[in-house]
Amino acid sequence: MKAGSDEGSRREFLIRAARAGATLALAGTAGLALHDTSAPTGVTASTASGPPLPDWSLRDDGPRLAIITGRDRRRTLERSIDALGGIGRFIRPGDRVLLKPNAGFATPPDLCATTHPDLVGAMVRLCLGAGARSVIVTDNPVGDPATSFRLSGIAEAAEQAGATVVLPRESLFRSLSLPGSTLIRDWPILAEPFDGIDRVIGICPVKDHSRSGATMALKNWYGLLGGRRNLFHQRISEIIRDLAVMVRPTLVILDGTAVMRRNGPTGGALDDVEIRNTLIASLDQVAADAFGATLLGRVAGDLPWLGMASAAGMGTVDWESLKPRREAVD
Amino acid sequence: MRIVTVRRVSQIFFLGWFLWFCAVTTFGEGRFQVRGWPVNLFLELDPLPALATTLATGTLYAGMLWALATVALTVIVGRAFCGWICPFGTLHQAIGWMGRSFLRGDRARVNRPSQWQGVKYYLLAVLLASAAADLVRGSASPGARWPMTVQAAVAFGAVVLAYLALSRVVRSRGRAAAWSLALVVLWMLAGRVLPGDEVFASTDLVGWLSPIAFLTRGMDTVVLPLLDRTVGLFFSAPRHVQGGALLGILLAASLLANLAIPRFYCRFLCPSGALMGLLGRNSLWRVARTTPACSNCKACDADCEGACEPSGTIRTAECVLCMNCLPACKEGVITFRTRPSEAGERPLPDVSRRGVLLSLASGLALPPLLRLAGEAGASTPPALVRPPGALPEPEFLDRCLRCGQCMRICPTGVLQPAGIDTGVEALWTPVLNNRIGTSGCQPNCVACGFVCPTAAIRPFTLDEKLGRGDHHATGPLKMGCAFIDRGRCLPWAMGRPCIVCQENCPVSPKAIVLESWVETLREGPWDVAAIDDATVRLDGAPLRPGRVAGGDYLVAVVGTPEPGLRVRDNTADQVVLARPEDGALLAAGARVELRVRLHRPYIDPGRCTGCGVCEHECPVVGLRAVRITSENESRDPRRSMGRG
Incomplete structure (x- = not known):
């Protein structure tokens, strides 16, 4: 055997050994670098919660509650705004406004399970008329979102008046925590549409509600909750109080023109609806609901969440103390 | 323009329309929604569903009459539908064409006639026999x-x-x-x-295999839902599809098979192609060779889509009129004309008479076999909840094409393709799955009956669905009935207030009724240490702060029958009464317990329509505590739980 051949095989062996060594080194480094001595911990509380929603409430000395009687929602709405000092008090030119109706169910407007489209349209026009740059209308309905917005007439009314309807998509929800709340902790909230918003207006009907006694301005914010929010029904009064703390609107409009007296919150029959011809506009959403309860023949004591929201400093149950402006539109 | 170019233009034209109709089969009146588009046109043009439903039902429903146009075309020129119109065929051809690079040098070989091309004729015989089983029985009795x-x-x-x-x-x-x-x-x-119905029942299974139903199902339950989730363009809200993986794998397999053998599905499986092959036996025009002999270069076989051997004795029933052989022939001896080929013709591939008879017999035996478990009768699976307007199960199965159009148009996505858990026969027929979708069946919607091409879900009005107007006496259309699972229901089993189901029940008056119930908490009892107005201090084990807040909880003297005094809030050792004046009703030293006022749900089967909104909303997320099963469905009075 020639020496050259020996040398060749030695050389080949050394190259092979170097490659094997590199493979071992790579595998060893990767294995040690990625080595994990502790098991995965399973679900951990997320720390990525965003900040809570801003405070949009007005704290001037103007009147805080208007109660207007009349049949025509557009006219009672306009009168109520005038009674509170005019739309200019709430909307300034260039404002971005978010309107939160109750678009909960895929039912026609005359069943009054959802905010009446006339009212949505009129409110949008008032805002745009006062110079608002844009108006967003959004809600996370119980029923199929697209169908609910369409069938309730809210989508069409809002779009015709010049607003943008934002249907809830998964990407619009952010996981938020409300400080001090045991319920709203890392919970998906329809928060994205509120980004850059200057004014928030809640606009909803007065309805019977099986679990909470009534659903009005405070319970309307339930529509901002995402996820399997139904589990909050086990602690309904607390979630309503927490929602009142979480969302502090510029104004709430409570529509008692026709109220759902029973079978709430879905209704489903015209028999469930009673004509009361009353519209409430308020800067104090607790006071609005306290008065709204009377339209359902209920008192504040029947609705524990009113007292709890009041105790949390979110308004007064004693609506008469606000010296409401009471006017009638024939 | 070359004939092949004309054929390609035609294929692209019809594929474009087909895809457009798929895209706009969504609920609504928008530009990209269903409106008045004839979204079922291609399903209706396919002659096999038309023939099978006619055999099974005795009538040719509405738009299915379009099939006659295809029949006329086929009788005159042969399988032009396959080669020029069918969107599934176009996709197969396109993928086969893309796969040619895998087959270089072998193209003439993979496009030679195969004995397996007879399989689709046997499948056709099985499907038609099972659709005609009731008619055959009728001939006996x-x-x-x-x-x-x-x-x-x-x-x-x-x-x-x-x-x-x-x-x-x-x-x-x-x-x-x-x-x-x-x-x-x-x-x-x-x-x-022989007894009727149960044994020699007809069943219309053509939708499993007929090409347009196959592709429509693939689009509606796989492709579009995936696009909804990713691209989102002008489709529906994102939704899930039960069994979607299997449906997707089958669709993909049917398309990828073309990489191995072009037009795999058309050649071996498509029963509609087989039917049109038979219909075209006497076609007036046909692809033919003008001379008895040629140089036998087989260039014409290289791209033959139907594998019908134009170089030899052409199988006329297999020819899909792709016309690839016409320009391929260097000698110009292949043409499309009225006279048969000079090289001779064979009408069919190797299909044995014995095999056809065996297939027919198998087809007749299929319905009794499929119904051996009694799924369409005594043993209806409880989960087989059909959409409103669905015909009684045997008649439903005589018509349903499993095309998925109802599932696509359903605005909530609650209609889902059935798996085999509800019976093999019902595979891919529409059932309600209330856990999927954005809500249950919406009371004010009639979309599924509107779109169904065969009236398996018959058209119904809103008045009929809601039991209004002329339908007041018969009441609303019921799909089933809700049942409370008391072992899982929070108020029934776990002492927690809930009633989400009752609240969301869209029927008025509600079909879920409540009964008030007061239950003692397992914490306690305690002795009252002191009372200060509304604040009651308890002596004993501490409470979790807020444990009894909210107004659902009561404090009561042990042993008293009265429910107790309402509590508003609590700390570790104090409860705050909701009404301050109630404090006077308790005395220090009294032994008290805490109670919870619950509302327990009950179903009123007379009012429940089985819409499934309650099941969808139930906070018990796994196996829901309220569930819909098919009892009491309007379409079959025998499944009623009671009268009145």
Whole structure:
């Protein structure tokens, strides 16, 4: 055997050994670098919660509650705004406004399970008329979102008046925590549409509600909750109080023109609806609901969440103390 | 323009329309929504669903009449539908064309006729026989559905078939005739003995395999839902599809098979193609060779889509009129003309008479076999909750094409393709899955009945669905009934207030009614240490702060029958009463317990429509505490749980 051949095989062996060594080194480094001595911990509380929603409430000395009687929602709405000092008090030119109706169910407007489209349209026009740059209308309905917005007439009314309807998509929800709340902790909230918003207006009907006694301005914010929010029904009064703390609107409009007296919150029959011809506009959403309860023949004591929201400093149950402006539109 | 270019333009034109109709099959009045688009046109053009539903039901429903146009086209020129119109065929051809690079040098070989091309004729025989089973039974024991003349014709056909079969086995013609007559007499006697419906029921299974239904189902339950989730463009809200993976794998397999053998599905599986092959037997024009002999270069076979061997004795029923052979022939001896090929023709691939008879018999045996478990009768699976307007199960199965159009149009996505857990026969038919979708069946929606091409879900009005107007006396359409699972329901089993189901019930008056109930908490009892107005201080184990807040909880003296005093809030050792004046009703030293006021849900089966909104909303997220099953469905009075 020639020496050259020996040398060749030695050389080949050394190259092979170097490659094997590199493979071992790579595998060893990767294995040690990625080595994990502790098991995965399973679900951990997320720390990525965003900040809570801003405070949009007005704290001037103007009147805080208007109660207007009349049949025509557009006219009672306009009168109520005038009674509170005019739309200019709430909307300034260039404002971005978010309107939160109750678009909960895929039912026609005359069943009054959802905010009446006339009212949505009129409110949008008032805002745009006062110079608002844009108006967003959004809600996370119980029923199929697209169908609910369409069938309730809210989508069409809002779009015709010049607003943008934002249907809830998964990407619009952010996981938020409300400080001090045991319920709203890392919970998906329809928060994205509120980004850059200057004014928030809640606009909803007065309805019977099986679990909470009534659903009005405070319970309307339930529509901002995402996820399997139904589990909050086990602690309904607390979630309503927490929602009142979480969302502090510029104004709430409570529509008692026709109220759902029973079978709430879905209704489903015209028999469930009673004509009361009353519209409430308020800067104090607790006071609005306290008065709204009377339209359902209920008192504040029947609705524990009113007292709890009041105790949390979110308004007064004693609506008469606000010296409401009471006017009638024939 | 070359004929092949014209054919490609035609294919792209029809594929474009098909995809457009798929895209706009969504609920609504928008530009990209269903409006008045004839979204079922291609399903209706396919002659197989039309023939099978006609055999099964005795009528040719509405738009299915379009099938006659395809029949006319096929009778005159052969399988032009396959080569020029069918969107599934176009996709197969396109993928096969893309796969040519895998097959370089072998193209003529993979495009040679194969004995397996006969399979689709056997499949056709099975499907048509099972669709016609009730008609065949009618020929034995005349029923009301078919006129006597039709039944007599079927009986005569059965005699001829029996004779044809026996003439192969029995040598003497006279004896064969005697045997077949004896069989027919036996058949007539069997007709007296065999029970109707359950055994010799017809079932329309063509939707599993007929190409347009196959592709529409693939689009509606796989492609579009995936696009909704990713691209989102002008489709529906994102939704899930139960069994979507299997549906997707089958669609992908049917398309990828073209990489191995072009037009795999068309050649071996498509029963509609087989039917059109038979219809086109006497076509007036056909692809033909103008000379008895040629150089035998086989260039014409290289791109033959139908694998019908234009270089030799052409299989006319297999030719899909792709026309690739015309320009391929260097000698110019292949043409499209009225005279048959000079090289001879064979109408069909190798299809044996015995095989066809066996397939027909298998088809007749299929419905009784599929119904052995009684799923369409006594043993209806409880989860088989059909959409409103669905016909009674046997008639439903006579029509449903499993095309998925109802599932696509459903605005909440609650309609889902059934898996085999509800019976093999019901595979991919629409059922409600209330856990999927954005809500249950919406009370104010009639979309599924509006879109169904065969009226398996018949058209119904809102008045009928809600039991209004003329339908007041019959009441609303019911899909089933809700049942409370008391072992899982929070107020029933776990002492927690809930009633989400009752609240969301869209029926007025509500079909879920509540009964008030007061239950003692397992914490406690305590002695009252002190009372200060509304604040009651308790002596003993501490409470979790907020444990009894909210107004659902009560404090009561142990042993008293009265519910107790309402609590507003609590700290570790204090409870705050909701009404301050109630404090006077308790005395220090009294032994008290905490109670919870619950509302327990009950179902009123008279009012429940089975819409499933309660099941969808139930906070018990796994196996829901309120669930819909198919009892009480309007479409089958025998499944009613009671009268009145």
